[in-house]
């Protein structure tokens with residue numbers, strides 16, 4: 001099992017405001033979709049509430065410490081879900097709840113690639129525990145207002161493998177880079 005962290009970060013480390021993304025960047029949303037499709041995605045309960053519905057063609061794993069919590073959609077409709085137990089019924093659809101990241105990871109075989117999609121508290125936890133194999137970061141070259149920040153992380157442990165620059169254009173409000181960092185072996 002490998003765990004990839006995927007995130008978009010502003011120049012001042014902002015990643016969110018009032019439980020939303022602080023920007024609207026369709027190209028980044030498309031990049032996120034292309035990258036994560038077909039893979040299990042893991043998110044914190046607040047990021048789930050921000051997205052408001054299961055992302056299709058991916059197993060949506062939601063972490064909460066509250067054993068009584070159940071997911072609702074943004075339209076306040078109950079969502080069908082299961083508790084993540086062995087064996088995982090589907091690897092590319094549905095909603096699963098779990099209480100521990102390490103337990104989630106233990107349910108997947110070595111060849112499985114999972115994505116940690118946020119938010120800040122889960123990024124912090126996984127980086128501190130050295131659980132991340134790869135970071136896929138959209139580095140946004142703009143300072144934005146926000147209330148949620150990406151944590152400081154130890155870049156020394158990783159090597160930058162690719163960087164794709166997207167310059168500012170008429171339709172692009174600011175420039176950004178898609179960057180991959182891989183854990184050094």
Ligand SMILES: NC(=O)c1ccc[n+]([C@@H]2O[C@H](COP(=O)([O-])OP(=O)(O)OC[C@H]3O[C@@H](n4cnc5c(N)ncnc54)[C@H](OP(=O)(O)O)[C@@H]3O)[C@@H](O)[C@H]2O)c1
Nearest residue numbers: 007008016019020021044045046047064065118119120121
């Ligand atoms: N820029 C980006 O790429 C990006 C990506 C994702 C999210 N975001 C933004 O980030 C913000 C949300 O981040 P956040 O830090 O406030 O919330 P979050 O990490 O999405 O969710 C926090 C909640 O998740 C649960 N949780 C977190 N770590 C856990 C663990 N190790 N074990 C079990 N449960 C755990 C807890 O739920 P309970 O309280 O229910 O126990 C916790 O309160 C929003 O603004 C969102 O838009 C940005």
